[in-house]
Amino acid sequence: MNANQTIEKLKAMRLSAMAELHYNQLKDNRVETHTADQYLALLTDHQWEDRQNRKIERLLLQANFKQRATMADIDYTQSRNLDKNMFERLATLDFISRKENIIITGASGVGKSYLAQALGHQGCMMKYKTIYTNTARLLKKLKLSKVDGTYLKELAKLLKADILIFDDFGLQSFDNHAREAIMDIIDDRYNKKSTIIVSQIPVSAWYDIIGEGTIADAILDRIVNSSHRINLVGESLRKGKIKKD
The missing domain is CATH 3.40.50.300 (P-loop containing nucleotide triphosphate hydrolases)
Incomplete structure (x- = not known):
């Protein structure tokens, strides 16, 4: 599976923040600076923070x-x-x-x-x-x-x-x-x-x-x-x- 397919599948699973970070890491050749565990944690934390921020924005709007x-x-x-x-x-x-x-x-x-x-x-x-x-x-x-x-x-x-x-x-x-x-x-x-x-x-x-x-x-x-x-x-x-x- 190539990088573009991975990014598209992440987007399809509504993991857009993870997809964007993965794309940027690939573009800047920074993927290999992390171990596999570190890279997975980096992507997961970024997606988690994005969802929390979106939830807060939604709550503020609904208030x-x-x-x-x-x-x-x-x-x-x-x-x-x-x-x-x-x-x-x-x-x-x-x-x-x-x-x-x-x-x-x-x-x-x-x-x-x-x-x-x-x-x-x-x-x-x-x-x-x-x-x-x-x-x-x-x-x-x-x-x-x-x-x-x-x-x-x-x-x-x-x-x-x-x-x-x-x-x-x-x-x-x-x-x-x-x-x-x-x-x-x-x-x-x-x-x-x-x-x-x-x-x-x-x-x-x-x-x-x-x-x-x-x-x-x-x-x-x-x-x-x-x-x-x-x-x-x-x-x-x-x-x-x-x-x-």
């Missing part, structure tokens, strides 16, 4: 983040009640294995969404399936899904996420459909998966926003008692950005 937020770019110099040690512990993602939640509250512009998405990005890098969503848009989508019969399918998709991020939670009072949907999501994920909730509204006011005492109690009991809490304070970070611009 549907609204901005690229990373742990490395978090600003700890601002006075906004963000404990660096605590947040970096969360970034280890141990809360996922413990099935714990995170609640991030604070006024508009203090960086709540960025922090949540940075944790979500970290999750993708560690190959955890993550979904970022605006709460109001998600609830509208679920309301429509009840009409076309895909509601349970949509709930199943949300349950598969290792990290589910609700952004702008509670900006609007919940109607019956919204309450039931939130209850279904939280109940499905309780003690199974981790949820991050981002809100301008303090947790103490969530009971009234959710409405209907029994459901509100059930939702809050499942979310709050198993959550790490971050309450950001201070002025909007966007103000400083506008001034710099």
Whole structure:
């Protein structure tokens, strides 16, 4: 079997990264610089790394983040009640294995969404399936899904996420459909998966926003008692950005 046939067969087996490296090694006459075991390991490691990188890229795309937020770019110099040690512990993602939640509250512009998405990005890098969503848009989508019969399918998709991020939670009072949907999501994920909730509204006011005492109690009991809490304070970070611009 000649080299071209080998490369084509590697491609046919969807081992394109291995095929490309093998081609380059042949072209540069570097194959003989390795033992057989070393060369096999080189090709295998290259294919493995390529697949892992592709998986991460796919997870980042599917997460549907609204901005690229990373742990490395978090600003700890601002006075906004963000404990660096605590947040970096969360970034280890141990809360996922413990099935714990995170609640991030604070006024508009203090960086709540960025922090949540940075944790979500970290999750993708560690190959955890993550979904970022605006709460109001998600609830509208679920309301429509009840009409076309895909509601349970949509709930199943949300349950598969290792990290589910609700952004702008509670900006609007919940109607019956919204309450039931939130209850279904939280109940499905309780003690199974981790949820991050981002809100301008303090947790103490969530009971009234959710409405209907029994459901509100059930939702809050499942979310709050198993959550790490971050309450950001201070002025909007966007103000400083506008001034710099």
